[in-house]
Amino acid sequence: MTTVTADIPAALRYEELDGKFLYRKGYHDVLTGAKTIKEIIGSSSLQALLVSMIYGELSKLLQEKYITFISEPGLHLAHNSNVANDIAIFQLSQIERFTKKYFSTPPEYVVEVDVKIDIDLTDYSNPEDYIFHKTQTMLDFGVGTVIWVTTEGPRKILIAKAGQDWRVTTWESVVEFAPDCHFSLQELLQRRGVIDLL
Structure with missing residues (x-):
């Protein structure tokens, strides 16, 4: 760790x-005055594209009993454990009430x-x-399935389901997000006409 976190x-x-x-990636640039906080908070255009494409497809494919959230919905996992997600999908019946606090029910x-944190300022030896x-x-905490899409280095997808072996695959593979809801990220980007812009 190179900076005193206090x-x-x-x-x-x-x-x-x-x-x-x-801490957010780019925190050091803010501390040195090279960037403002607003300059490091947003997503890159590639990250925004992928989140938007996946959100749009999931919203279209998932049944009405689900509700899909974007814009870094927060999860309160436990005391002193609060995380942000790019997309969180809940069964509507799981949500008791919308409040000004993070979700305390697992999606x-x-x-x-x-990865949107600065790994150098953590105890982790690498992003993985x-x-x-x-x-x-x-x-x-109770989340049924966690899916990670990576754009840095090899373009991979990690699928981690509760009680099952985790699987790492490619953007070209068909990923099952939910029953009757599956698609290939590569094909989705091709269908939307943006694959050549990556």
Whole structure:
């Protein structure tokens, strides 16, 4: 760790897992004045594209009993463990009330695109350690399926279902998000005419 975390503004926190704050990628640029907080909070255009494409497809394919959330819906997993998701999908019957607090009920499905924290300021030795830890923590909380899409390095998809072996596949593979809801990310991007823009 290269920076004393007590000196980092709370606005640069992305999540808290097991009582440890995880800071947004680019936090150091904000501390040195090279960027503003607003410049590092948003998603890249590629991340925004993937979240939008997946959200649109899931909203179309999933039955009416589900409700799909984007815009970093927060999950309160336990005391001092609060995480953000790119997409969280709940059965409508699971939600008792909408409040100004994070969801405290586990969603049926979570979709994440890339790692948005600065790994250098954590105890994780690499991004995969963070992905695996956050995924297992959400599954332990009661999330049914966690799906990670990565854009940095090999374009892969991790599918982690509660009580099953995890699977890593490619963007070209057909991924089952829910019963009767499956598609290939590569084919979806081709169908929307954006694959050549990547």
